[in-house]
Amino acid sequence: MGAGPAVVANGATAYSHLLDPRPWYKNTRLIVLNFWIAIMLITSATNGYDGSMMNGLQSLTQWNEAFDYPTQGKLGLLNAIQNIGSLCAYPFGSYMADGMGRRFSILFGATLMIAATAIQTASQSVQMFIGARFLIGFGLTFAATAAPLLVTEVAYPSSRGQATSLYNTLWYLGSIIAAWTTYGTFAIPTSWAWRIPSALQALPSVIQVLLIWFVPESPRWLVSKGKEERALQILAYYHAEGNAQDPLVVYEFEEIKAAIAFDRGIASNVGWLSLIKNPGNRKRIRIIVALAVFSQWSGNGLVSYYLNKVFIAIGITDPTTQLLINGCLSIFNFIVAIGAGLCCDRVGRRPLFLTSCVGMIVFWTAQTICFSIHQETGSIAAGHAVIVFIFLFYGFYDLAFTPLIVSYSVEILPFALRAKGFIVFNFVLSLSLIFNQYVNPIALAALQWKYYLVYLFWLCFELVFCYFFIIETKNLTLEETAAIFDGSEGMAQIHGKAAATAGLAHYADEIEEKETRSEIPSLETTN
Incomplete structure (x- = not known):
């Protein structure tokens, strides 16, 4: 892989002159590497599938009849139990990813999710369904902890930001498949109307179990375990067409070794307290915790799991219409999030976060006004306007809080703390989800449109936080x-x-x- 022109422009990486000047699709090894990265990215699709599937199942008469028309607390438990399962696995997720490797952790989690999905599909009672969803969440933690770490640690330097940003974006791929699956099975008169969507939740995990054996392990993890020769081979094979003496490979390899040695020097015992021992780590954790909360408390949780309740509140009660809008919303979200993820290194993280916050405030305010008008006057036009503003709100949410929350959290952490810090991110995110899943249906039923004001005030706080604490990290290596x-x-x-x-x-x-x-x-x- 030949070096490109020695140019260090404003905002460019210091080793930009070492990168292959060819587009990735003209480099066979990078095509293969990006295919393996895609296999890891679909971990997120399992999680996205779940949220949309539960939205769709709530609109299926067959599912409601099977589980005695769950409402409020019971419905909240059915939605939240997967995240409760995830919480229970968090104490072990980082130890497996750091101790046994990123690939093994993905394989373990995917295998457990396949077994749990089989139980969910065969459920004969609500208790069996809840237990299966708990196991899905438990297994998801292991795969979802390791997959984005492996993506960001194995990706080619110039595409790392986009590749990692696409991880959370694939949430919407799962969401699209689930939305249209439940739409398609709606006409089935038997319990297979909900069992088929339940079974398909295992598809991403099946693909991973079959192909994970061919995915390269993280060079950074290999170096941390003293397997430097294997790490160098992987970097050379995928980043320089097998040339271990390529200047980019030599630079990457030595930078990784130096960074890991430095991490060990400042944290000889890398335990959980290392996350808060020094000012730099405390700044990291402050941002990571905030992004985890913001990702679920921006008003999106009201739509992600209880869209049909919003539909009913604004007068859209036909199940077919509900499922159709749910499917269209998933496609719209996916397109916007993919575009934002691919532009993260060109536009920058900070502009995307700030633009996202401003846009969400504007269109959440519009939603609130239209929702209140419909509630007070019964205006059909106001009810339909709520749907329009939901799409626009999500368009701005997807600029940053879909593609960047995972990639930004992972890239600001040093290797020694990356798995543990990402566990903290996922732990806080799950707590936020569980709170939302329990509180949202109850609060919406009790407060109606006034509940929207709570999220409006919170969105203003998010904008202030992002303005003062989100810094630009585009075009920097993980070590930088x-x-x-x-x-x-x-x-x-x-x-x-x-x-x-x-x-x-x-x-x-x-x-x-x-x-x-x-x-x-x-x-x-x-x-």
């Missing part, structure tokens, strides 16, 4: 991104060692020049 949270000392040690060993002495000067021009922001100054 993580090091900016630890100050100039972390940057100097990691890049100094990497540059010296790789014979790229000019790199340290470029990093210093970048810092002087403030292209790599310091959290100490922004905060």
